[in-house]
Amino acid sequence: xxxxxxxxxxxxxxxQLAVLAAAAATVTACATAAPPVxxxxxxxxxxxxxxxxxxARSDTITAATPLVKEFNATHPHLKVVMxxxxxxxxxxxxxxxxxxxxxxxxxxLNDIYMPIFTQxxxxxxxxxxVKKLPxxxxxxxxxxxxxxxxxxxxxxxxxxxxxPCSTSRPAPSxxxxxxxxxxxxxxxxxxxxxxx
Numbered sequence: 001x002x003x004x005x006x007x008x009x010x011x012x013x014x015x016q017l018a019v020l021a022a023a024a025a026t027v028t029a030c031a032t033a034a035p036p037v038x039x040x041x042x043x044x045x046x047x048x049x050x051x052x053x054x055x056a057r058s059d060t061i062t063a064a065t066p067l068v069k070e071f072n073a074t075h076p077h078l079k080v081v082m083x084x085x086x087x088x089x090x091x092x093x094x095x096x097x098x099x100x101x102x103x104x105x106x107x108x109l110n111d112i113y114m115p116i117f118t119q120x121x122x123x124x125x126x127x128x129x130v131k132k133l134p135x136x137x138x139x140x141x142x143x144x145x146x147x148x149x150x151x152x153x154x155x156x157x158x159x160x161x162x163x164p165c166s167t168s169r170p171a172p173s174x175x176x177x178x179x180x181x182x183x184x185x186x187x188x189x190x191x192x193x194x195x196x
Contacts, residue, residue, distance in 0.1 A: 049077040054106040055094070059087040063159050064108060080106075091116065097123050108158060111146040118149035127153035 056064035063083050068082045083104070085093050091113050097103040098117075109117070117123055130136060131152050140157040160195035 037092050048075075050079075052078065052080045052106060053104040054082045054108070055084050055085045055090075055104040056108045057087040057090050057110070058084055060108055060159050109155075111143050111155075111157075114146045114155060115149065118147070118152075118154045123154035125152040125154060126156075127151075130156055 011144065054064070056068075061082075064082060068080045087110070090107075090109060094103065094107055094109065094117070103122075127148075128140075133139070133156075140160060143157035143160070144153070147153060147157075147195050
Protein backbone atom coordinates (compact mmCIF):
# COMPACT_ATOMS: atom_id res chain seq x y z
CA UNK A 1 0.00 0.00 0.00
CA UNK A 2 1.45 3.36 -1.00
CA UNK A 3 1.49 6.33 1.39
CA UNK A 4 -1.22 8.01 -0.68
CA UNK A 5 -3.47 4.95 -0.24
CA UNK A 6 -2.77 4.63 3.50
CA UNK A 7 -5.83 5.91 5.40
CA UNK A 8 -3.73 7.12 8.36
CA UNK A 9 -1.47 9.13 6.06
CA UNK A 10 -4.46 10.60 4.23
CA UNK A 11 -6.10 11.56 7.54
CA UNK A 12 -2.91 13.33 8.61
CA UNK A 13 -2.69 15.18 5.32
CA UNK A 14 -6.37 16.14 5.54
CA UNK A 15 -5.77 17.39 9.10
CA GLN A 16 -2.85 19.49 7.90
CA LEU A 17 -5.02 20.90 5.14
CA ALA A 18 -7.62 21.68 7.83
CA VAL A 19 -5.04 23.62 9.86
CA LEU A 20 -4.03 25.61 6.81
CA ALA A 21 -7.59 26.18 5.65
CA ALA A 22 -8.68 27.34 9.10
CA ALA A 23 -5.74 29.74 9.22
CA ALA A 24 -6.49 30.97 5.71
CA ALA A 25 -10.13 31.53 6.58
CA THR A 26 -9.09 34.11 9.16
CA VAL A 27 -7.17 36.20 6.63
CA THR A 28 -9.09 38.53 4.37
CA ALA A 29 -6.22 39.41 2.03
CA CYS A 30 -2.57 38.65 1.49
CA ALA A 31 -0.33 41.65 2.00
CA THR A 32 3.42 42.12 2.07
CA ALA A 33 3.40 41.13 5.73
CA ALA A 34 0.65 38.70 6.64
CA PRO A 35 -1.19 39.29 9.92
CA PRO A 36 -0.78 36.83 12.80
CA VAL A 37 -3.27 33.99 13.10
CA UNK A 38 -6.20 35.05 15.28
CA UNK A 39 -7.18 31.84 17.03
CA UNK A 40 -9.90 33.64 18.99
CA UNK A 41 -11.75 34.87 15.91
CA UNK A 42 -15.28 33.50 15.66
CA UNK A 43 -14.52 32.31 12.12
CA UNK A 44 -11.41 30.30 13.01
CA UNK A 45 -10.76 26.67 13.94
CA UNK A 46 -13.77 24.36 13.99
CA UNK A 47 -16.09 27.32 13.37
CA UNK A 48 -14.36 28.39 10.16
CA UNK A 49 -16.73 29.16 7.30
CA UNK A 50 -16.43 30.38 3.75
CA UNK A 51 -14.24 29.52 0.80
CA UNK A 52 -10.50 28.96 0.73
CA UNK A 53 -8.65 29.24 -2.59
CA UNK A 54 -5.86 26.67 -2.92
CA UNK A 55 -3.32 26.72 -5.74
CA ALA A 56 -1.95 23.24 -6.44
CA ARG A 57 0.99 22.70 -8.76
CA SER A 58 0.41 20.65 -11.89
CA ASP A 59 3.04 18.15 -10.69
CA THR A 60 1.12 17.46 -7.47
CA ILE A 61 -2.50 17.86 -8.55
CA THR A 62 -3.02 14.08 -8.42
CA ALA A 63 -2.13 14.02 -4.72
CA ALA A 64 -4.02 17.23 -3.92
CA THR A 65 -7.33 16.25 -5.51
CA PRO A 66 -8.33 13.48 -3.05
CA LEU A 67 -7.21 15.60 -0.06
CA VAL A 68 -9.40 18.51 -1.11
CA LYS A 69 -12.30 16.16 -1.84
CA GLU A 70 -11.96 14.54 1.60
CA PHE A 71 -11.62 17.91 3.33
CA ASN A 72 -14.70 19.33 1.62
CA ALA A 73 -16.71 16.21 2.48
CA THR A 74 -15.87 16.55 6.18
CA HIS A 75 -16.11 20.36 6.50
CA PRO A 76 -19.51 21.41 5.10
CA HIS A 77 -19.19 25.08 6.13
CA LEU A 78 -15.67 25.64 4.81
CA LYS A 79 -15.01 24.87 1.16
CA VAL A 80 -11.60 24.54 -0.45
CA VAL A 81 -11.56 25.50 -4.13
CA MET A 82 -8.48 24.17 -5.90
CA UNK A 83 -6.91 25.86 -8.90
CA UNK A 84 -4.07 24.24 -10.85
CA UNK A 85 -0.93 26.26 -11.57
CA UNK A 86 1.95 25.18 -13.76
CA UNK A 87 4.85 23.93 -11.65
CA UNK A 88 7.40 25.83 -13.72
CA UNK A 89 5.51 29.10 -13.24
CA UNK A 90 4.51 28.76 -9.57
CA UNK A 91 7.04 31.23 -8.16
CA UNK A 92 6.33 33.86 -10.81
CA UNK A 93 2.56 33.45 -10.54
CA UNK A 94 2.61 33.64 -6.75
CA UNK A 95 4.92 36.67 -6.66
CA UNK A 96 2.73 38.44 -9.20
CA UNK A 97 -0.43 37.57 -7.28
CA UNK A 98 1.05 38.83 -4.00
CA UNK A 99 2.10 42.11 -5.62
CA UNK A 100 -1.37 42.51 -7.10
CA UNK A 101 -3.12 41.65 -3.79
CA UNK A 102 -4.69 38.61 -5.46
CA UNK A 103 -2.78 35.78 -3.76
CA UNK A 104 -4.51 32.49 -2.97
CA UNK A 105 -5.27 31.57 0.62
CA UNK A 106 -3.17 28.41 0.35
CA UNK A 107 -0.44 27.49 -2.09
CA UNK A 108 1.34 24.24 -2.86
CA LEU A 109 4.87 25.50 -3.38
CA ASN A 110 7.98 23.44 -4.00
CA ASP A 111 9.68 23.49 -0.60
CA ILE A 112 12.97 24.76 -1.97
CA TYR A 113 11.23 28.01 -2.97
CA MET A 114 9.75 28.65 0.47
CA PRO A 115 12.67 30.84 1.67
CA ILE A 116 12.06 33.29 -1.18
CA PHE A 117 8.69 34.14 0.34
CA THR A 118 9.30 33.53 4.05
CA GLN A 119 12.25 35.93 4.14
CA UNK A 120 9.99 38.60 2.66
CA UNK A 121 7.33 37.89 5.31
CA UNK A 122 4.83 37.19 2.53
CA UNK A 123 3.25 34.21 4.28
CA UNK A 124 1.36 33.97 7.54
CA UNK A 125 3.12 32.53 10.60
CA UNK A 126 1.08 29.42 11.44
CA UNK A 127 3.50 28.06 14.03
CA UNK A 128 0.98 28.21 16.88
CA UNK A 129 -1.37 25.97 14.90
CA VAL A 130 1.28 23.59 13.59
CA LYS A 131 2.76 23.02 17.04
CA LYS A 132 -0.66 21.91 18.32
CA LEU A 133 -0.84 19.04 15.83
CA PRO A 134 -0.70 15.76 17.79
CA UNK A 135 1.97 14.49 15.37
CA UNK A 136 3.98 17.72 15.20
CA UNK A 137 7.16 15.93 16.32
CA UNK A 138 6.71 13.43 13.47
CA UNK A 139 6.65 16.05 10.69
CA UNK A 140 9.55 15.91 8.25
CA UNK A 141 12.28 18.09 9.79
CA UNK A 142 13.81 18.92 6.40
CA UNK A 143 10.52 20.12 4.97
CA UNK A 144 9.63 21.97 8.16
CA UNK A 145 13.02 23.70 8.25
CA UNK A 146 12.50 25.03 4.72
CA UNK A 147 9.12 26.41 5.81
CA UNK A 148 10.62 28.08 8.89
CA UNK A 149 12.34 31.45 8.97
CA UNK A 150 13.33 33.56 11.96
CA UNK A 151 11.72 30.93 14.24
CA UNK A 152 8.35 31.35 12.52
CA UNK A 153 6.65 28.45 10.73
CA UNK A 154 5.04 29.42 7.43
CA UNK A 155 3.99 26.01 6.09
CA UNK A 156 3.65 22.32 6.76
CA UNK A 157 5.12 19.35 4.93
CA UNK A 158 2.64 18.51 2.24
CA UNK A 159 4.07 15.94 -0.12
CA UNK A 160 7.37 14.10 -0.04
CA UNK A 161 8.56 13.57 -3.57
CA UNK A 162 11.71 12.28 -5.19
CA UNK A 163 14.45 14.61 -6.29
CA PRO A 164 16.88 12.30 -8.09
CA CYS A 165 20.56 12.91 -8.38
CA SER A 166 21.84 12.38 -11.90
CA THR A 167 25.04 12.82 -13.85
CA SER A 168 25.98 12.97 -17.50
CA ARG A 169 29.30 11.20 -16.88
CA PRO A 170 29.56 7.46 -17.54
CA ALA A 171 28.93 5.25 -14.54
CA PRO A 172 32.03 3.67 -12.97
CA SER A 173 30.95 0.24 -14.23
CA UNK A 174 31.00 1.56 -17.81
CA UNK A 175 34.75 2.23 -17.51
CA UNK A 176 35.88 -1.08 -16.09
CA UNK A 177 34.27 -4.39 -15.32
CA UNK A 178 36.91 -5.30 -12.71
CA UNK A 179 36.42 -2.30 -10.42
CA UNK A 180 34.45 -2.80 -7.22
CA UNK A 181 32.10 -0.20 -5.86
CA UNK A 182 33.16 2.05 -3.02
CA UNK A 183 32.20 5.57 -1.99
CA UNK A 184 35.70 6.74 -2.99
CA UNK A 185 35.04 5.50 -6.54
CA UNK A 186 32.23 8.06 -6.77
CA UNK A 187 34.43 10.97 -5.72
CA UNK A 188 34.69 12.37 -9.28
CA UNK A 189 30.89 12.65 -9.26
CA UNK A 190 30.32 13.40 -5.58
CA UNK A 191 33.44 15.07 -4.09
CA UNK A 192 31.94 15.14 -0.59
CA UNK A 193 31.94 11.33 -0.59
CA UNK A 194 35.68 11.05 -1.23
CA UNK A 195 36.42 11.17 2.50
CA UNK A 196 33.90 8.39 3.30
